[in-house]
Amino acid sequence: MLYRMEGIVIRGTDYGEGNKIVTILTPSHGKQGIVVKGARKPKSRYSSLAQLFTYGDFSFYKSGQLGTLNSGEIIESFRELREGLDAAAYAAYAVELCDRAVGEEDAGSFLFHQLKACLTALAQGKDAQIVIRAFEMKIVATAGYAPLLDECASCGRANGPFRFSTLAGGALCDGCRYKDPTALELGETTWKLLRLFAALDLRRLGQISVKDVYKKQLRLAMRKWMDHHIGVKLKSQNFLDQWEKMAELPPAEPRAPRRGAAEGAPDDRPPAEDRSSEEPPAGTFGKPSDGEPPGESP
Numbered sequence: 583m584l585y586r587m588e589g590i591v592i593r594g595t596d597y598g599e600g601n602k603i604v605t606i607l608t609p610s611h612g613k614q615g616i617v618v619k620g621a622r623k624p625k626s627r628y629s630s631l632a633q634l635f636t637y638g639d640f641s642f643y644k645s646g647q648l649g650t651l652n653s654g655e656i657i658e659s660f661r662e663l664r665e666g667l668d669a670a671a672y673a674a675y676a677v678e679l680c681d682r683a684v685g686e687e688d689a690g691s692f693l694f695h696q697l698k699a700c701l702t703a704l705a706q707g708k709d710a711q712i713v714i715r716a717f718e719m720k721i722v723a724t725a726g727y728a729p730l731l732d733e734c735a736s737c738g739r740a741n742g743p744f745r746f747s748t749l750a751g752g753a754l755c756d757g758c759r760y761k762d763p764t765a766l767e768l769g770e771t772t773w774k775l776l777r778l779f780a781a782l783d784l785r786r787l788g789q790i791s792v793k794d795v796y797k798k799q800l801r802l803a804m805r806k807w808m809d810h811h812i813g814v815k816l817k818s819q820n821f822l823d824q825w826e827k828m829a830e831l832p833p834a835e836p837r838a839p840r841r842g843a844a845e846g847a848p849d850d851r852p853p854a855e856d857r858s859s860e861e862p863p864a865g866t867f868g869k870p871s872d873g874e875p876p877g878e879s880p
């Protein structure tokens with residue numbers, strides 16, 4: 583049977599000689615696997631269509647699990663996402679989340695539009711950390727694990743201060759704090775942003791300027807939440823985690839020309855190719871604020 587639908591390529595796997603199997607996320611038919619014959623051959627009409635992040639119109643035959651591409655057109659290539667290292671890292675993480683953190687039954691129109699908005703925002707150069715944190719919130723909501731942020735997840739008390747507890751399910755009031763000693767202390771700005779992300783449709787995300795200290799809290803809170811509730815190890819995640827930690831390092835001494843790595847200087851380059859050698863130890867995110875006080879917004 584011939585199907586035709588729009589979709590975004592969220593995974594590509596080499597297959598046989600010169601072929602590729604792509605997984606597309608569609609607004610109407612969940613995720614679909616499609617064989618694109620000859621996609622890796624230089625002269626193929628469909629090599630660009632089969633690239634990661636491409637938003638296209640796919641027409642394919644399908645009888646069993648996998649479809650076979652009949653024809654297709656690119657609607658938006660998101661070329662910008664392949665040009666910069668950090669945009670590519672964030673976009674790769676976003677599509678891998680859709681591929682691996684969301685079950686087939688939850689991959690619907692909402693997720694499709696949030697991913698498309700996420701890639702668009704990244705391509706437009708909006709603050710990638712903010713875009714991706716908001717997208718993570720969409721992912722956990724889609725998967726059925728949205729945190730409770732407006733009241734204590736344990737006793738229902740509506741006024742804070744709260745801590746952020748993955749074990750309790752979101753906000754945890756002073757009276758219930760003892761139930762989760764690992765709960766994170768977050769600044770008021772961070773709470774506001776978490777609530778904003780929870781309510782936000784990414785298609786309406788503007789340009790928000792957020793101080794680094796709150797970005798870091800957002801990162802730690804969402805990472806902890808995702809590790810606990812989603813719990814899949816993503817290939818793109820190590821790289822992104824290191825990239826983001828790198829961005830948080832205080833600017834080191836004025837950059838003298840590197841005198842070779844032999845002197846034991848800390849390596850200050852982004853981890854370019856080697857994504858596998860350094861697994862961040864699990865559970866390093868328990869401390870709310872290593873060094874940085876969870877300040878309030880001015």
Ligand SMILES: [Zn+2]
Nearest residue numbers: 734737755758
């Ligand atoms: Zn409580």
